[in-house]
Amino acid sequence: MTATGEPSPALREPSPPLREPAPLLRESAPSLREPWHDLGFAPADALARQRAGASFGMWIFIASEVLFFGALFLFYAALRAEHPEAVAAAARETNIVYGTANTALLLTSGLLAAIAARAAEVPALRRLVLVCLLLTAGLGLAFLIVKGFEYREDIRENLVPGPGFKLADRPTQLFFGFYWFATAVHGIHLAIGIGLVTRLAWKGWRAPDFLATSPQVEVALLYWGFVDMVWIVLYPALYLVGRAG
Amino acid sequence: MSPHIAQSPTALADPDELALGLPESYLAAGHTLGSWLTTTDHKRIAILYGLSITLFFFLGGAAATAVRLELFTPEADFVGSDTYNKLFTLHGVIMVWFFLIPSIPTTFGNFLLPLMIGARDLAFPKLNLVSWYLNLGGGLLAAVAVLAGGIDTGWTFYVPYATVFSDTAVSVAVLGVFVAGFSTIATGVNFIATVHLLRAPGMTWFRLPLFVWAMYTTSLIFVLATPVLALTLLLVLAERAFGLPIFDPARGGDPILFQHLFWFYSHPAVYIMILPAMGVISEVITCFSRRVVFGYTFMVYALVAIAVIGFFTWGHHMFTSGMSPYAALLFSFLSFIVAVPSAIKVFNWTATLYRGQIGFESPMLYALGFLGLFTVGGLTGLFLASIPIDVHVQDTYFVVAHFHYIMVGASVSAYFAGLHLWWPKITGRMYPETWAKFAAILMFFGFNLTFFPQFIAGYLGMPRRYHVYPPEFQVWNVLSSSGAAVLAVAYLMPLGYLTWSVFFGARARNDPWNATGLEWRTTSPPPRDNFLGRVAVLGPPYDYHPAGSPPTQDQPHLPTQESQA
Amino acid sequence: MSEAPTLRSILLRTVPVWLGLVALLAVSVLLAYRPLGPWNAALAFGIAGTQALLVAVPFMRLDTANALDRLTAACGLFWLAILFTLTLADVFARLAEG
Numbered sequence: 001m002t003a004t005g006e007p008s009p010a011l012r013e014p015s016p017p018l019r020e021p022a023p024l025l026r027e028s029a030p031s032l033r034e035p036w037h038d039l040g041f042a043p044a045d046a047l048a049r050q051r052a053g054a055s056f057g058m059w060i061f062i063a064s065e066v067l068f069f070g071a072l073f074l075f076y077a078a079l080r081a082e083h084p085e086a087v088a089a090a091a092r093e094t095n096i097v098y099g100t101a102n103t104a105l106l107l108t109s110g111l112l113a114a115i116a117a118r119a120a121e122v123p124a125l126r127r128l129v130l131v132c133l134l135l136t137a138g139l140g141l142a143f144l145i146v147k148g149f150e151y152r153e154d155i156r157e158n159l160v161p162g163p164g165f166k167l168a169d170r171p172t173q174l175f176f177g178f179y180w181f182a183t184a185v186h187g188i189h190l191a192i193g194i195g196l197v198t199r200l201a202w203k204g205w206r207a208p209d210f211l212a213t214s215p216q217v218e219v220a221l222l223y224w225g226f227v228d229m230v231w232i233v234l235y236p237a238l239y240l241v242g243r244a245g
Numbered sequence: 246m247s248p249h250i251a252q253s254p255t256a257l258a259d260p261d262e263l264a265l266g267l268p269e270s271y272l273a274a275g276h277t278l279g280s281w282l283t284t285t286d287h288k289r290i291a292i293l294y295g296l297s298i299t300l301f302f303f304l305g306g307a308a309a310t311a312v313r314l315e316l317f318t319p320e321a322d323f324v325g326s327d328t329y330n331k332l333f334t335l336h337g338v339i340m341v342w343f344f345l346i347p348s349i350p351t352t353f354g355n356f357l358l359p360l361m362i363g364a365r366d367l368a369f370p371k372l373n374l375v376s377w378y379l380n381l382g383g384g385l386l387a388a389v390a391v392l393a394g395g396i397d398t399g400w401t402f403y404v405p406y407a408t409v410f411s412d413t414a415v416s417v418a419v420l421g422v423f424v425a426g427f428s429t430i431a432t433g434v435n436f437i438a439t440v441h442l443l444r445a446p447g448m449t450w451f452r453l454p455l456f457v458w459a460m461y462t463t464s465l466i467f468v469l470a471t472p473v474l475a476l477t478l479l480l481v482l483a484e485r486a487f488g489l490p491i492f493d494p495a496r497g498g499d500p501i502l503f504q505h506l507f508w509f510y511s512h513p514a515v516y517i518m519i520l521p522a523m524g525v526i527s528e529v530i531t532c533f534s535r536r537v538v539f540g541y542t543f544m545v546y547a548l549v550a551i552a553v554i555g556f557f558t559w560g561h562h563m564f565t566s567g568m569s570p571y572a573a574l575l576f577s578f579l580s581f582i583v584a585v586p587s588a589i590k591v592f593n594w595t596a597t598l599y600r601g602q603i604g605f606e607s608p609m610l611y612a613l614g615f616l617g618l619f620t621v622g623g624l625t626g627l628f629l630a631s632i633p634i635d636v637h638v639q640d641t642y643f644v645v646a647h648f649h650y651i652m653v654g655a656s657v658s659a660y661f662a663g664l665h666l667w668w669p670k671i672t673g674r675m676y677p678e679t680w681a682k683f684a685a686i687l688m689f690f691g692f693n694l695t696f697f698p699q700f701i702a703g704y705l706g707m708p709r710r711y712h713v714y715p716p717e718f719q720v721w722n723v724l725s726s727s728g729a730a731v732l733a734v735a736y737l738m739p740l741g742y743l744t745w746s747v748f749f750g751a752r753a754r755n756d757p758w759n760a761t762g763l764e765w766r767t768t769s770p771p772p773r774d775n776f777l778g779r780v781a782v783l784g785p786p787y788d789y790h791p792a793g794s795p796p797t798q799d800q801p802h803l804p805t806q807e808s809q810a
Numbered sequence: 811m812s813e814a815p816t817l818r819s820i821l822l823r824t825v826p827v828w829l830g831l832v833a834l835l836a837v838s839v840l841l842a843y844r845p846l847g848p849w850n851a852a853l854a855f856g857i858a859g860t861q862a863l864l865v866a867v868p869f870m871r872l873d874t875a876n877a878l879d880r881l882t883a884a885c886g887l888f889w890l891a892i893l894f895t896l897t898l899a900d901v902f903a904r905l906a907e908g
Contacts, residue, residue, distance in 0.1 A: 035365035059879045063886030068472035070890040111828035114869035118820045171497030177489040225870040229862040236854035240842035469889045505897040569903030
């Protein structure tokens with residue numbers, strides 16, 4: 001064999017493995033996980049990189065979710081373009097009081113989540129973070145309860161598409177197909193968010209430095225913000241159409 | 246340095262290439278079933294994926310075999326029309342979502358992406374494991390749908406048939422694909438974050454191997470297209486299982502809107518299948534022609550361009566669906582554009598071969614097969630992007646032949662090219678090269694014999710998705726079914742000799758092909774942490790011979806025990 | 811990273827945004843009952859877009875996020891624009907044909 005036996009000069013491998021810092025890192029920063037623990041940075045830097053990684057991953061997921069709900073809104077846009085009168089007639093049947101109250105609840109929960117995300121970086125504010133997290137989850141739960149009352153009223157008023165639907169014009173059923181689908185999918189997202197935030201509060205209460213170090217805080221609260229945004233756009237789509245005139 | 250021959254099959258192979266005192270390989274890190282099912286090692290997860298997609302590949306292949314068997318004669322003599330519908334639907338659903346889309350990214354991508362960029366693992370190892378379980382769960386749901394009587398909608402689940410009329414197990418199958426969709430999104434998030442954040446020092450963006458670029462661009466499509474499919478399938482599920490009117494034309498719904506949403510995902514999904522294949526081929530062709538890749542930056546831009554432009558062309562699936570003719574014109578034009586970066590890639594691979602020292606090892610045979618099949622598949626795609634021809638051949642075997650040239654001829658060839666190229670790295674074993682070469686050649690001929698006659702039958706007017714057909718098409722179908730038999734043998738052969746090699750194959754050296762990527766700069770198989778010590782990268786990839794340099798004698802060779810001495 | 815935030819600085823950065831969000835909600839309810847023709851929808855979704863931006867930028871901290879995160883968010887919107895533009899091009903063309 002006459003091949004150049006040496007490895008390519010472009011790539012070099014430092015031969016003595018420099019692996020001592022890794023265990024130290026693991027001890028000093030319990031929230032560091034593989035593969036972030038072994039990048040050769042000081043603990044604080046490694047932790048910051050891991051947080052940046054988690055946030056970045058969450059933003060990618062949010063971009064993905066934007067397309068998910070975007071496709072839903074595209075369905076709505078096409079529906080409204082094709083059947084403007086039916087959509088207006090059907091949307092008048094939604095309960096704007098419940099809808100508006102729920103919007104206010106979610107906007108407020110978004111405020112508390114934003115406060116929690118910022119305060120989590122300050123270890124001294126741990127109690128505030130815990131309170132904010134619990135209130136955030138509580139407001140989310142309140143949203144779902146209000147939604148439940150609204151559903152009950154909708155069912156009572158025969159707003160479930162199918163035989164015996166309240167309105168005669170058949171495309172109005174399409175709007176309510178969208179209504180039930182969109183609110184259910186949003187509700188599932190919100191329920192997941194409540195679970196994530198409650199879990200944060202639980203872990204933050206059990207482990208004192210969890211909130212200040214774990215990337216999960218930022219991730220869960222970014223998710224909460226996104227679910228908030230979805231509702232903000234759903235609200236005019238469901239409740240504000242056809243109110244005038 | 247005293248010669249040190251590793252005793253256990255999974256321990257180190259070649260002591261000459263690295264210092265001694267090495268950590269054990271990832272395969273030796275645990276032998277229990279639990280150690281595999283709870284692993285967060287990207288290499289082990291790649292193996293898990295490899296096993297599950299092999300299972301699905303042969304399940305989908307069995308359905309295809311039954312289809313080709315039925316089409317041997319013009320009459321219905323093997324299955325009835327309902328069963329036939331269920332067979333081609335099963336074939337499509339399994340092959341698209343549970344084999345082709347995960348195939349290269351989740352196996353080679355998982356295994357090699359961290360290795361190629363000098364990382365210890367993917368950015369989110371637990372998410373990676375979750376992703377495998379989701380994929381498997383989705384596949385099992387699809388299998389449940391088969392057991393529950395099958396599905397007859399075709400892999401596209403077109404409404405209103407899928408929502409209002411079909412009385413088969415559509416809901417379960419749709420749920421299965423939906424769950425598998427989360428798996429690909431998770432993989433996409435993981436790959437993008439890894440490429441951005443975990444590159445080794447010196448591994449700049451324009452030093453990334455083209456395979457990594459291919460994984461990155463594929464992940465973009467994973468993340469940005471899959472959610473639209475997920476939502477569309479949920480809408481189908483809501484209409485079908487909960488009776489909500491969504492696309493129901495009887496109540497003013499718009500079934501064409503379903504097709505827009507479906508193809509917004511499913512057209513880019515074709516690029517999910519072909520971009521990773523392009524990545525593999527770039528690695529193989531450079532290695533076995535000993536040449537730096539021709540026009541590296543253009544190859545990168547072409548990958549990005551295909552991924553992005555691929556999102557603008559979905560409407561060419563709908564020319565005859567009642568879409569507006571103005572929109573059809575727009576989509577036709579946009580579809581022609583995507584041919585440009587694809588052609589750049591073919592020309593650059595060819596230019597890489599030019600004056601190279603070409604070795605005909607099995608990975609290269611598959612890669613050369615890819616070049617031919619991809620070119621045929623791509624050029625017939627231009628026929629179909631042109632509206633008048635598309636109207637003529639829509640829903641005929643011409644379309645079937647076209648997309649099989651891309652999805653099977655090109656993608657599966659590339660999958661096998663990669664499998665043979667990286668098998669020594671993944672398992673630490675060499676496979677019998679003569680068998681591999683024979684399988685590669687057989688696959689090329691079997692493939693063309695199966696699918697080229699379908700171009701002719703389709704152009705003559707034979708419609709797809711029928712189990713009976715006019716007798717004048719029989720000659721093409723007999724050719725095609727015979728080719729399918731050859732192809733089946735060619736697909737079964739690697740299963741045999743690769744499995745054999747795991748137990749009896751010769752020990753692989755760390756870099757059996759004299760390749761230059763980072764993945765070859767560690768042991769075969771690599772240790773849990775991938776590298777010994779920290780990695781630093783000092784130069785661009787494909788450090789083979791620069792263009793125009795005189796030939797030398799370093800053809801890739803098959804390592805034998807003698808050559809290692 | 812700048813100096814550690816205090817409770818006061820956090821509240822100063824978030825509570826006014828919340829007030830703005832609630833005010834916009836009230837405005838959008840009031841406008842919905844005024845007959846403005848096609849402007850009703852434009853205003854309703856314009857306000858919703860502003861509110862969503864207020865959640866994304868100050869609440870989800872896109873303003874201080876690194877360039878990568880901002881680029882990712884922008885990518886989501888760009889691809890959404892592709893989906894909307896090309897699909898609605900067909901929907902409106904079909905409606906125009908009648």
